[in-house]
Amino acid sequence: MGRKPCCDKEGVNRGAWSLKEDELLSNYIQLHGEGRWKSLPQKAGLNRCGKSCRLRWMNYLRPGIKRGNISPDEEDLIIRLHRLLGNRWSLIAGRLPGRTDNEIKNYWNTFLSKKSNSHVSKTFESEDKKSLRKSMSSTTRNVIVPKATRFTKVLLSLDEDDHFKTSQCPPSSTPVDTNDGSTPESSKENDVLDMPNAFDYLDFSEIGTEGIFENNNVLESDDVAPLFDMEFHNLTYSLELEDDWTNLL
DNA sequence: AAATGGCGCAACCGCTTCGTT
């Protein structure tokens, strides 16, 4: 038993969109709004998969979409955000009005991946970065790579909440959701704050949350915590985005 | 002028996350 297809691929138009199809889709969405993509094609008179319609609208037809001519400022921002967020194209696109995740992804893959690599190789080898790298390599089992993964909830005790509000860095041992979405037992008695913050964009997948949590309790880890603080500071400082993070807190 | 290779972009695919019942 395979995965159920999102739509019947037989007899459904695929490939490039015609002007007529664009028109039908635009007209329908202008009248009825976005959403209900699955039923949209039939209602709009389109012989397309709903996902295809959504993609076409989001990446091409939506009002306000900028096309081409990525400015130097935008390019710089993309590089910086990518360094912080990784391949979280939708998040990066969210900071670039009028740009789509698909466009940024394509732009990155074609231009910036090489550019960024060469840039990093030049700038990352400063003395500070070298010492950081050295310290990190000495604790290889605790390498924290801020690959972006969304955490929908951040669980903080009251004490840690205070710490969070007064610090540019998140607390070194802030309990967050476990990867499986379950709530750590130890935090159930604490206030649950549903708030956006830096942890929305950080992930401990390289070491697994078990590197930080044990039996659903926060480990008092002396080597994980400072390393995380240092890495977070380094990232925010180098991106000059500390104000942005602070605003989120 | 024709063939070929490289590049850029739009679109597809399948997995994950979210929201509802």
Add this chain to the structure above:
DNA sequence: TAACGAAGCGGTTGCGCCATT
């Protein structure tokens, strides 16, 4: 709380255009 469908997301593919030979 589980199940299910819808929507979102990121990796990948394939087509068309353009430059080069």
